[in-house]
Amino acid sequence: MTSRTPVIALITLVLAVTALFPLGQRAWAQAPARTQLEFWHAMRGPLGVSLEGIAARFSASQPRYTVNATFKGEYPDTMVAAIAAFRAGNAPHIVQMFEVGTATMMAAKGAIKPVHDLMKDAGIPFDPAVYLPAVRSYYSSADGKMVGMPFNSSTPVLWYNKDAFRKAGLDPTSPPKTWAQLREAALRIRAANASPCGFTTAWPTWVQFENFGALHDIPLATRANGFEGFDTELTINQPLYVRHLQFLMDMLKEGAFKYGGRDGAADAFFPSGECAMITGSSALYGRVAREAKFDWGIAYLPYYDDVKGAPKNSIIGGAAFWVMTTPRRTSDEYRGIAEFFRFIGSAEEAAKWHQETGYVPITYTGMQLTSASGYYQRSPWAELPIKQLTRTIPTKNSKGVRLGNMPEIRVVIYEELEKAFQGQQTAQQALDSAVRRGNDILRRFQQTIAP
């Protein structure tokens, strides 16, 4: 018994010590010949496969850098993981961040390295003008410098079920252009019982507020939608937004519109044939092509034709790549990130990603390459979102949205919409309340950024 005690004590000691001071991998792992770049992304399924393919092709294309792509969950999960890693001094080199995190990332000076600086330091020529204006403006600072590296971008469009249109006696070659026409079509579809639901919308805030404002050239928030400063306030209780919410509430009452839930929850209703029309992301393509057992079409987002100047260009959604810093980041690592960004910005990669996934091509060069290959003749659906994004020069209301804590503001809008759709409040009350609560969130953001 006693002779065994020292052994047990020794084992215990070793266990205790290793539990307290985990040895870093670095101590054991051999120094790799290639510089390893950690890349955290939020694309699951086939999209993730495409994305990791890009990283693999980059690693194979040159001898110095290896990009290790790791799936970290949905966008908010990836964002939180990156933030936690940064706080622990262990941030990944590159993180994929959804568009509504843009203001948070831009405000985190010291945690990120702007793409503009990255390219300049690495001496790699970088011309932002190759990016589509609606893409470029979304991720550029007020003085026009690119801060995030745009990647997967989509824009909302109207998807419609041509079979249901035929059954309701509607012309499947002329989808509704205005909201009035859409309501008419939805009512006829319901009257003919061509499908159980006439119209639904995915991403209600992105489509019916952020893009709605851009299309009709009205602000979502003051200070050019937040691009010009943190002292911005929401303006979504203006008459046109109230009119539109009332319009949706009326359609709901008539049974022509179905609220499908927050974020992308309504996506499922279109490919299943449940809803004959949906306003949703152009990137819904992959799912529609795979699941829809009917003849479908794609059209521009509807607008109100009595609003002067409408429709303007739509705005993007999706995500961008951000370069994260840590105190021990070497210039060689930054150089590798810059090389990787040059690689993904190349016309070949941009065109390949666009055609594989249904996201819009974000550069003119990628678009031209796709066009030259005859892709748009074969798949005309793929060109319409690009035309919608580029049909006008972005105004200060259609450049995008740059609001701090935007995910939280979206949740507030969802909550107020859901109360209005249940008849608990009027459209005006819902949007007044959303503005009041949203402004509190914006003030808190302003305080945390510049105390």
Next chain:
Amino acid sequence: MSRRAIFPNRLLPYLLVAPQMAVVLVFFYWPAAQAVVQATLRQDPFGLHSQFVWFENFSRVLTNPFYLGSLRVTLVFAVAVIALAMSVGLVLAIHADRQVRGATIYKTLLIWPYAIAPAVAAALWLFIFHPTIGMLGRTLVRNGINWDYTLNDQHALLLVIIAAAWRQVSYNFIFFLAGLQSIPPSLVEAAAVDGAGSRQRFWKIIFPLLSPTTFFLLIVNIIYAFFDTFGVIHALTRGGPGKATETLIYKVYTDGVINLDLGGSAVQSVVLLAVVIVLTAVQFRYIERKVHY
């Protein structure tokens, strides 16, 4: 009896508990202390700017009408889940205790739900109750009942209550069954001989003898309803519609992870921590005392 006799070496006992203490310190005390510190700070998500603001976060959270609303939702939710899970668990246990033929199969089937992960369970409920893709939901809508938990507060709350209680029924069932089987049959038989009916036997003999089990389960169920139902709510309603199913624990997640309001979220964690401490103290005090009849 001296305990020192077991350990000839004075250092050994400390060494033996050291790994456990290290785990507890690193994974419990340290994060808990961090939460308390964070609750007094106003900080951006990246931790680049931080300002000590005393109890500003506490007053902001505790006076927020949405926090109080969430407290109300939690109380309704918890009472309903506990009542449902415990009463159904007890009824099933009583029947399983009586049943002779096929009892093992019956018991096994009842215990199964407990082994299912909350998110998976919620997905199953979705396929039953979703107004568009759910089997039962679709039938309800077809028969003119306007069932839609995505846009009706009461429906949503009802659905998460049922889904949360369903899983806990199994747990309660196991404990009630064990409790019932430990009651000496002679007591029940004696009552029967004295002329007590089955209802009287249950309420006068069995139920009081089950009270230690019931009390233990009450505490466990409170903790379950308060803290362990995140997965069900996240998978089914995400706290909506409006804020109809946003319980306290779900609000901690929304404010901390989605909204990146670290201070506010930390305050809520500290409040919940206090609730757990109180519940645990109650459990130790009364269960220890009442468990031996």
